Amino acid sequence: xxxGKSRWKTVAVGAAVxxxxxxxxxxxxxxxxxxxxxxxxxxxxxxxxxxxFAVSGGxxxxxxxxxxxxxxxxxxxxxxxxxxxxDVDWQFGEGRVAEIEQIALYGIRxxxxxxxxxxxxxxxxxxxxxxxxxxxxxxPQEMDDIATYIGVTQGREAEPExxxxxxxLFDTKGQCFDCHGNDMxxxxxxxxxxxxxxxxxxxxxxxxxxxxxxxxxxxxxxxxFKNTLSPAQIRAVAAYIxxxxxxxxxxx
Amino acid sequence: xxxxxxxxxxxxxGTPPAKTVKDLFAWSEHPHRTLIIGAIxxxxxxxxAGFGLFTAEGTRVRSVxxxxxAVVNGRPVLISDFVAQVEAEMGVKYSExxxxxxxxxxxxxxxEELFVQRGLEIDxxxxxxDVRSALVSAVQTQVAVDAITxxxxxxxxxxxxxxxxxxxxxxxxxxxxxxxAPRGTDPTTAMNNARAAAAALRAGQAVEAVxxxxxxxxxxxxxGEELYFAAQIHLGDALFAQAVKLKPGEVxxxxxxxxxxxxxxTVTNTxxxxxxxxxxxxxxxxxxxxxxxxQMQVNEDKFLRVRADILIAKAFQ
Numbered sequence: 001x002x003x004g005k006s007r008w009k010t011v012a013v014g015a016a017v018x019x020x021x022x023x024x025x026x027x028x029x030x031x032x033x034x035x036x037x038x039x040x041x042x043x044x045x046x047x048x049x050x051x052x053f054a055v056s057g058g059x060x061x062x063x064x065x066x067x068x069x070x071x072x073x074x075x076x077x078x079x080x081x082x083x084x085x086x087d088v089d090w091q092f093g094e095g096r097v098a099e100i101e102q103i104a105l106y107g108i109r110x111x112x113x114x115x116x117x118x119x120x121x122x123x124x125x126x127x128x129x130x131x132x133x134x135x136x137x138x139x140p141q142e143m144d145d146i147a148t149y150i151g152v153t154q155g156r157e158a159e160p161e162x163x164x165x166x167x168x169l170f171d172t173k174g175q176c177f178d179c180h181g182n183d184m185x186x187x188x189x190x191x192x193x194x195x196x197x198x199x200x201x202x203x204x205x206x207x208x209x210x211x212x213x214x215x216x217x218x219x220x221x222x223x224x225f226k227n228t229l230s231p232a233q234i235r236a237v238a239a240y241i242x243x244x245x246x247x248x249x250x251x252x
Numbered sequence: 253x254x255x256x257x258x259x260x261x262x263x264x265x266g267t268p269p270a271k272t273v274k275d276l277f278a279w280s281e282h283p284h285r286t287l288i289i290g291a292i293x294x295x296x297x298x299x300x301a302g303f304g305l306f307t308a309e310g311t312r313v314r315s316v317x318x319x320x321x322a323v324v325n326g327r328p329v330l331i332s333d334f335v336a337q338v339e340a341e342m343g344v345k346y347s348e349x350x351x352x353x354x355x356x357x358x359x360x361x362x363x364e365e366l367f368v369q370r371g372l373e374i375d376x377x378x379x380x381x382d383v384r385s386a387l388v389s390a391v392q393t394q395v396a397v398d399a400i401t402x403x404x405x406x407x408x409x410x411x412x413x414x415x416x417x418x419x420x421x422x423x424x425x426x427x428x429x430x431x432x433a434p435r436g437t438d439p440t441t442a443m444n445n446a447r448a449a450a451a452a453l454r455a456g457q458a459v460e461a462v463x464x465x466x467x468x469x470x471x472x473x474x475x476g477e478e479l480y481f482a483a484q485i486h487l488g489d490a491l492f493a494q495a496v497k498l499k500p501g502e503v504x505x506x507x508x509x510x511x512x513x514x515x516x517x518t519v520t521n522t523x524x525x526x527x528x529x530x531x532x533x534x535x536x537x538x539x540x541x542x543x544x545x546x547q548m549q550v551n552e553d554k555f556l557r558v559r560a561d562i563l564i565a566k567a568f569q
Contacts, residue, residue, distance in 0.1 A: 040331065098346065105333075114333065125423055140423065141477055216538070217538075231318075231332075
């Protein structure tokens with residue numbers, strides 16, 4: 001058994017080794033964070049080692065800050081309009097690390113001039129459909145006709161006259177084309193969803209659900225994390241989300 | 253070798269020892285040492301303060317943090333923002349932007365940051381109404397940001413729904429025909445015609461035939477099926493109040509308006525039905541957030557007033 005003095009010596013050496021190890025780990029970690037941050041965000045996936053480092057760090061950040069809405073499986077919730085982050089159908093941008101990072105930093109419709117906040121889905125069944133400027137309300141028949149037109153892209157049959165009216169309304173009074181495009185392809189710059197791809201952020205794509213969206217509008221939001229997460233955490237979570245959006249395998 | 257005591261001449265008694273040159277420069281011996289140190293300290297301090305105050309060099313950050321592309325007076329310009337700005341301004345992906353484009357954008361961002369900082373220095377919000385208005389709006393949004401981005405729980409939404417259940421109903425819909433006497437018709441004749449028209453309509457005669465017979469025409473205020481709120485806007489409060497009470501097929505008594513007596517015939521009238529929580533969930537969430545935002549803004553206003561020193565002249569209290 002070690003004598004008193006020797007024992008304290010051993011403890012002191014052990015503590016010193018532990019302190020050095022912890023310091024070493026912190027320095028290593030700081031160095032990796034710095035290297036990750038110095039890259040342009042979209043260059044990160046090209047650096048396998050740093051990308052893996054970022055993805056592993058981002059997992060915990062996501063669990064603590066994003067999973068509450070998007071779910072631990074990142075599948076979102078169509079009842080509340082929270083998008084699926086794994087389906088490569090991006091509402092804003094194309095799913096690049098730089099784009100995801102900007103959303104993590106400044107959010108969607110959050111309180112920063114760099115936030116995503118160019119347009120909202122009006123509530124055509126309310127007295128004042130749009131807060132940004134004046135647009136006309138739609139009658140129930142008109143909303144029904146537009147939903148009929150959109151339903152065709154989902155493979156539903158449509159009565160020809162209703163379809164004709166729906167197409168006209170989509171391009172005129174409803175002003176739907178302005179955000180969703182004449183081809184219903186959407187606009188990922190302003191976050192207008194693609195209406196023709198059978199991927200729904202809100203609801204199940206049924207006629208009732210579409211009419212509800214037209215009548216009540218939608219204003220999706222996401223918090224900004226600029227002031228609550230470090231730059232390294234934000235870069236890491238962006239990389240993690242990027243890594244989970246796996247494109248489907250090419251058709252055989 | 254020890255010196256012989258006789259080698260040093262003897263000093264007369266009472267004479268202070270002569271100071272050598274070395275003694276004069278010996279700091280510990282300097283009679284004004286405290287004063288000099290104090291003066292040097294004051295000069296250096298004032299110099300540093302002035303340098304920092306007038307050039308911002310005194311607070312300079314000596315290195316650029318890894319997440320930044322530049323630091324402007326201590327405020328970093330993030331690489332992420334720089335990349336986004338290059339892409340937005342140049343319309344190309346960052347990797348495709350050339351060095352000149354990147355340089356140009358960076359210089360613009362630095363200039364913008366400098367102007368923003370200068371704007372704050374010269375208290376621009378007090379001078380420019382647009383800046384002032386934008387600042388108010390920004391603070392209001394900032395205050396409400398937690399409400400905007402909050403994801404309320406099901407329990408919170410249900411509680412809100414129960415407290416405001418009357419607000420959640422299906423859309424009230426009506427199709428109504430509105431007949432009115434043409435402008436210029438003698439008021440008494442117009443009212444008699446309206447009464448006769450109402451009676452004929454109640455007897456089951458067709459609207460068009462009754463209109464032709466009693467010189468009444470469609471007012472054109474409503475067209476087809478309308479939501480209640482739209483019908484109310486189009487008809488006006490008085491006519492809508494009559495219309496909403498009518499069942500399909502019922503006819504109103506003449507309602508005198510500024511443009512003459514009106515007679516309403518209701519074709520359909522679907523009164524609003526209470527919606528279940530599940531059915532109204534999205535509307536409940538929208539209203540919940542709005543209510544929360546309003547509450548937060550009111551609270552912020554109260555908080556600012558409590559901590560502020562506001563004096564109002566007696567005459568204006």
